[in-house]
Amino acid sequence: MAGSIGSTLMATPRVLAFDVFGTVVDWRSGIARDSSRFLAEISRSDIDSATFADNWRKRYQPAMAEVRDSRRPFVILDVLHREMLEGVLSEYGINPRAIEPDLLVDWTRAWHRLEPWPDAVVGLTRLKMRYPIVTLSNGNIALMLDVARHGGLPWDAILGAEVTRAYKPAAEAYLGTAAILDVSPADLCLVAAHHSDLAAARASGLLTAFVNRPMEYGGAEAPDRDQRQEWEWRADGLTDLADQLGCH
């Protein structure tokens, strides 16, 4: 069990806001599983589906950066995921316009069918007994709703990019969520597996809880490991976080 850092002295959060991709659900296994099936359908089973998943995800930050930097108007993540898919297919020398449109729609919807990490539903259910639990994800509402119903995630509310019209790590994503919840930033705790996300949340005055997900990148090192700090809480999963926050 990972330890909390002086948590007995800290203010209790009033609301817990969760990053979802990587923190609550395992995007890599789900995207690799579905992509394996779709790659077979287009007769490209020679492509490694886990690497394909990594390459799809690598386009995530650059795609959102275009919105964050106002180079294009806000669009929801479902739209970006589709564009990213077309980009990664092209990277593999596959012309997306040569693929059946319905197949591309279904492939993009692989992000709607991700599985929770094994501790997620139990951990969230325990945390919900004491704290409101909301999403603070870059995923759009329809996407988050499908992921929640698919995995049985018991959110109190689905917030995040589509509601604030801002993609993390823009400050407005965190501050806008606190404002909507009618709590001060210091009363809101971001729960995330990513140091970069937590660093931006802390810069906006939020409390921070790091969840260790060593398998998010299939065991490879996380790309944001150099942004590691001493977060208010550090947990080896959501049941561990529930223990640390007194949700027994």
Next chain:
Amino acid sequence: MAGSIGSTLMATPRVLAFDVFGTVVDWRSGIARDSSRFLAEISRSDIDSATFADNWRKRYQPAMAEVRDSRRPFVILDVLHREMLEGVLSEYGINPRAIEPDLLVDWTRAWHRLEPWPDAVVGLTRLKMRYPIVTLSNGNIALMLDVARHGGLPWDAILGAEVTRAYKPAAEAYLGTAAILDVSPADLCLVAAHHSDLAAARASGLLTAFVNRPMEYGGAEAPDRDQRQEWEWRADGLTDLADQLGCH
């Protein structure tokens, strides 16, 4: 049990969106109960608290109309509820500026502490087994979140005015909610106790389910009774609706 009108021939909705005040929770009893306490605190127990609740609620449509008609920018319902409270107090000859500010804050928050109708939690839980259930309320997110946690309402997502930036019965409130859910208006069913709300939803192409709540106004006739139509479904509560929609 109220009947459905040809429901065996109708398309099944993909998502159920619920009006909340009056349809899922009993605003009148809750506001009367809390107002009775606050009226005692300001030594005005001579005022009938149920009539006070009705008079507070009467200011609801005119307050939202200012936003709908673009006479003022969008503000959340918590803000309107506070202004409406000050208005109704003035109507009773009470100067709101002579009242302790914290008491006015707490009084306004009476809307966050409303109780569900007795069939609501069981009915919603059954409906959720088969359909995504979301709010389509004029209440803001923090308000809906508190009402849900207070009463144990198992929403999949909290949508409505604050997300679409439009107050019902503006078409954008219904159409924007369908767009966010990524379903066509014809796949979305509004569940509401109010004919006026259902009429506007139908005008935007939604399916409609009427829930009979004869005690919403304490047994008095509903103000929108003349807008009654033959809705796709008509139920005597949410467990009855669950029966009619095959959620056993």
